[in-house]
Amino acid sequence: MKKLINNPDDVVREALQGTAAAHPDLKVFFDPHYIVRADAPVQGKVGIVSGGGSGHEPMHGGFVGMGMLDAACPGEVFTSPTPDQMLEATKAVSGGAGVLHIVKNYTGDVMNFEMAADLGKAEGIEVEAVVIDDDVAVQDSLYTAGRRGVGATVLAEKLTGAAAEAKATLAEVAELCKKVNDQSRSMGMALTSCVTPSAGKPTFELGDDEMEIGIGIHGEPGRERKKLAPASGIIEQIAGTIIGDLPFKQGDEVLAFVNGMGGTPLIELYVVYNELTKILDGKGVKITRNLIGSYITSLEMAGCSITLLKLDDELTKLWDAPVKTSGLRWGV
Amino acid sequence: MSDSTISGADVVRWIQVYASTIAENRDYLTQLDSAIGDGDHGTNMNRGMSAVIEKLDGATGDDVGGLLKTVGMTLVSKVGGAGGPLYGTLFMQMGAATTGKSDLAMGDWAKAVDAGLKGVQARGKAEPGDKTMIDALTPAAEALSKAAAAAASLSDALRSAAQAAEEGMKATIPLVARKGRASYLGERSAGHQDPGATSSFLLMKTAADTFADAGRPRADRKNE
Structure with missing residues (x-):
């Protein structure tokens, strides 16, 4: 550790x-x-x-x-x-x-x-x-x-x-x-495990060439473990599962939240966001608000999660309202 | 058997023995929890029981109910996770069932364990077979009621409860978890012993070990 x-x-x-x-x-x-x-x-x-x-x-x-x-x-x-x-x-x-x-x-x-x-x-x-x-x-x-x-x-x-x-x-x-x-619907994935300070060792074992799809924020197991793939394929699987679950439909306006798990740099989260915009464009779902960064993390775990929230005028207005916290701050 | 009762001092001693047993089994419980949960059961229970021991420093056990309630409240505020509310409720309900008593006959003990079990079920909403602490506590409570009805000796009743809890604990191994974090694993949770059932078995086992000589005439008893 x-x-x-x-x-x-x-x-x-x-x-x-x-x-x-x-x-x-x-x-x-x-x-x-x-x-x-x-x-x-x-x-x-x-x-x-x-x-x-x-x-x-x-x-x-x-x-x-x-x-x-x-x-x-x-x-x-x-x-x-x-x-x-x-x-x-x-x-x-x-x-x-x-x-x-x-x-x-x-x-x-x-x-x-x-x-x-x-x-x-x-x-x-x-x-x-x-x-x-x-x-x-x-x-x-x-x-x-x-x-x-x-x-x-x-x-x-x-x-x-x-x-x-x-x-x-x-x-x-x-x-x-x-x-x-x-x-709202969300799903995450991990490239590496988190390490809790008290345990001092990885919560789960993941090979150098593997990833866990559907990971929880405490390192709980996901849906499947598979070989690492390019971001496009990973995001297609995660976004597809999220979109199909609500389901999000053509014409919907959404807030797209790309979240880092703690150990993934912002540059990679923007690569993820780019893939997500292509997928949602293809489905006719319009991103009208977004949030990109590490906001709900799992210690030093590398990976990301995606959350989509179907917006309406009420939610959009509340999202735009001023907020003044150490983690989120705008309009003040 | 009418003269064989559990004194308040016996209850204090049981809590102390349970705390040291949890400390000895901390890594084992955590290891069981790592397989199907989030790997903190031993650490959390040990933190809680250490706080209980500090809190009970100097306690005489004149009021068994009050003592058990203090144990429960301390666990609720120190353990966190699912274990805190569940073990906290168990002890608080055992305390409510023994309010004002300075010692417990076997029937009182059987009622206290049953009240604790019912509290845990109400809080956690688990059923027998869900792979939880209920699976160790239910057969133990049944064994105690049966022994009380049959007017068995206190030490025999406690032994049969500990044995029933052990069998219940072992029976969790093949089960698929339907409550708690282990349930996220689905079929993959089978083949592992439930950590909560294990700490509950230890509770019943330490009761049998500590109260065993409560069944003998008072003059022969040690530590008094």
């Missing part, structure tokens, strides 16, 4: 200390761990809280700020945060209009957020939770934990954050979050 760390046990705490030092417009708490925007709670505004295991930066802590999340709860690396963190974050951002929990669909995250919602309600705070499950690599059935929450989480955090800033009600913000999830 080659990592810029001191001690594997201290990575999350020391990164949070760095976050606190770098961003005076955030308040970082350590017992338990959570990050809130410094002006929280904003009176009369729905509070937006998310959280999950660490190791996916900038998600979620990098998305705390005006126009996006009010608070984020970082767990240990790739481990769900705990209900006490979520409860403290919920109380800190409760401005009287209720609090939305945005939860990625993993067994641990869902159960911990359920307990936190119960605790929040017991304290008199109105809490709604929406589970994000956009990963088409997983077959959704009664016999699995369901589809995983991946790229759509970033989009849901931005769009609900914008709606909350415009003083939408809790019911409206929750409905919007469900709509974003319903209209």
Whole structure:
């Protein structure tokens, strides 16, 4: 393992200390761990809280700020945060209009957020939770934990954050979050494994000439392992699966999100975006907004994911609204 | 058998033995979890049980229910992942079932384990055969109720529960996972023992080991 760390046990705490030092417009708490925007709670505004295991930066802590999340709860690396963190974050951002929990669909995250919602309600705070499950690599059935929450989480955090800033009600913000999830589909691929600091070795073995199609953001296995191929063929398979799943149709307007897994340079993500535009052009699907960069990562994993969100006027306007976080920033 | 009860001090000792057993098996549990999950079960449980031991420092066990609730709350706030809410709920429900008691007769213990199991099922929504900790806890709880109904001795009941949990744990090997991260593997999850069922078997085994001499007359017992 080659990592810029001191001690594997201290990575999350020391990164949070760095976050606190770098961003005076955030308040970082350590017992338990959570990050809130410094002006929280904003009176009369729905509070937006998310959280999950660490190791996916900038998600979620990098998305705390005006126009996006009010608070984020970082767990240990790739481990769900705990209900006490979520409860403290919920109380800190409760401005009287209720609090939305945005939860990625993993067994641990869902159960911990359920307990936190119960605790929040017991304290008199109105809490709604929406589970994000956009990963088409997983077959959704009664016999699995369901589809995983991946790229759509970033989009849901931005769009609900914008709606909350415009003083939408809790019911409206929750409905919007469900709509974003319903209209999004994602899939990823890996060229190399991630290495968690505590394990110190690759989460999975992948040959020098192999790739994993359908990878999860914790290195969970995908749909198939195959020989490395040119970007055009890889993106054709991933985009084709995503397009066919919703399905995205001729005439649709979409937000295309090309995400790096942490170890892939931006130049390669633009190669991916170029391939994606050709495929969508061929299908008559029009990209009207895009996001390209590493926003929901898996430590140092090399690879990418693609998320498509079907847009309408409401979502486009919310996407364009100002946002001021360390991870996403425009219009301010 | 009416005089053979589990004292609050026995319960404290059980928690301590479980914590050291988890520490000894940390790498084994993590290795089982790496095969079909995300490879953190041993690390997470060890972090949680270490925090429990700190929290219980000086605890006397006068109130078994309160003690078990503290264990549960500590696990919920320290473990994270799926293990935190599930083991936390298990202990909190066992605590709710034993509120105010300073020692437990076998029937109390059987009811506590059953309440814990029901809590885990309600939280995780797993059924027997889904390849989870339920597969070790269900047969253990059944063995305890059966032993309680048959007025078996406490140590025999605990042994039969531990044995049933072990059989349940081993029976997870051929199963295809239908809950948790292992379910993403589908058929590929078969052939591996479930890490949650394993840590649950250890819970029942350490109970049998620690409470075994609770069945003997008090005068003969050690550590008291």
